[in-house]
Amino acid sequence: MTLIAGRRAWLLAAVFVHVLALPALPAAAAEFELATLMEMLAAVPTSKDSFTETKHSAVLSTPLVLKGTLAYTRPDRLEKSVLAPYEERIVVAGGSVTIENRSLKQPRTFSLASSAPLSALVESMRATLAGDRAALERHYRVLLEGKAEAWTMTLAPLEKKLVSMVKRIQIGGARERLKRIEVEEASGDRSVMLIGPDAP
Numbered sequence: 001m002t003l004i005a006g007r008r009a010w011l012l013a014a015v016f017v018h019v020l021a022l023p024a025l026p027a028a029a030a031e032f033e034l035a036t037l038m039e040m041l042a043a044v045p046t047s048k049d050s051f052t053e054t055k056h057s058a059v060l061s062t063p064l065v066l067k068g069t070l071a072y073t074r075p076d077r078l079e080k081s082v083l084a085p086y087e088e089r090i091v092v093a094g095g096s097v098t099i100e101n102r103s104l105k106q107p108r109t110f111s112l113a114s115s116a117p118l119s120a121l122v123e124s125m126r127a128t129l130a131g132d133r134a135a136l137e138r139h140y141r142v143l144l145e146g147k148a149e150a151w152t153m154t155l156a157p158l159e160k161k162l163v164s165m166v167k168r169i170q171i172g173g174a175r176e177r178l179k180r181i182e183v184e185e186a187s188g189d190r191s192v193m194l195i196g197p198d199a200p
Contacts, residue, residue: 032151034133034144040176042131046073047177053193070195072129078122092122117162124155124169125181140169148175 048071055064068082082088088101097118098109112119120139127135136142139162140155155169165186172180181193 032144032147034142034153036148037144037151037153038131038133040131040148041129044072044074044129044131044176047071047129049196051193051195053191055189055191057189058187070193072126075130076126078126078129092126097122116159117165120157120159120162121166121183124171128153128171128178150174 048069051066051068051070053066053068055066057064065085066082067084068080071079071081076092076094078092080090086101088099090100091098092112095112096109097112098107100107112122123135123139127133133142136155139159140157143154143156145152145154151173153171153173155171157163157166157168163186167184167186169184170180170182171178178195180195183191
């Protein structure tokens with residue numbers, strides 16, 4: 001072995017030993033995991049925020065912009081109150097949905113079990129707020145990207161009936177707070193909800 005070749009072999013060996021001697025970094029330090037996010041969300045007993053939702057549709061000449069409040073109470077109560085440009089209140093509690101607005105003479109209540117696609121859509125938000133990973137993964141393939149302070153969770157529907165309605169749902173947030181929900185429908189229509197004090 002020549003002097004140069006011997007020196008090169010020694011340097012490679014030294015580098016290899018140095019790398020082995022470095023302390024192993026825990027995986028959680030480099031990657032924000034779904035289980036961690038679910039724990040953060042599950043720790044919130046109640047929440048209430050304002051929202052602005054913009055609906056884009058081929059049948060609308062201009063996007064429809066809704067403003068109101070969104071409230072959640074553990075374990076399964078979700079309330080969406082639209083305040084403008086019209087008034088409507090939708091309450092999901094347990095397995096039932098109640099809708100109130102001026103066009104209805106009295107509140108209308110129906111079971112989520114009557115519509116599997118509707119149930120899956122409701123669970124996309126309710127299970128996220130509850131930190132219920134099992135409920136999410138019953139209906140969606142879940143992909144989480146980002147870090148605790150700025151994460152994005154993409155939900156791809158699994159059921160055929162839901163796939164025919166929804167292409168994907170993307171939820172963005174910071175730690176335990178939801179800040180943005182985008183629903184892309186199979187038809188090409190799209191809605192974007194901004195949640196919290198930063199909502200316009």
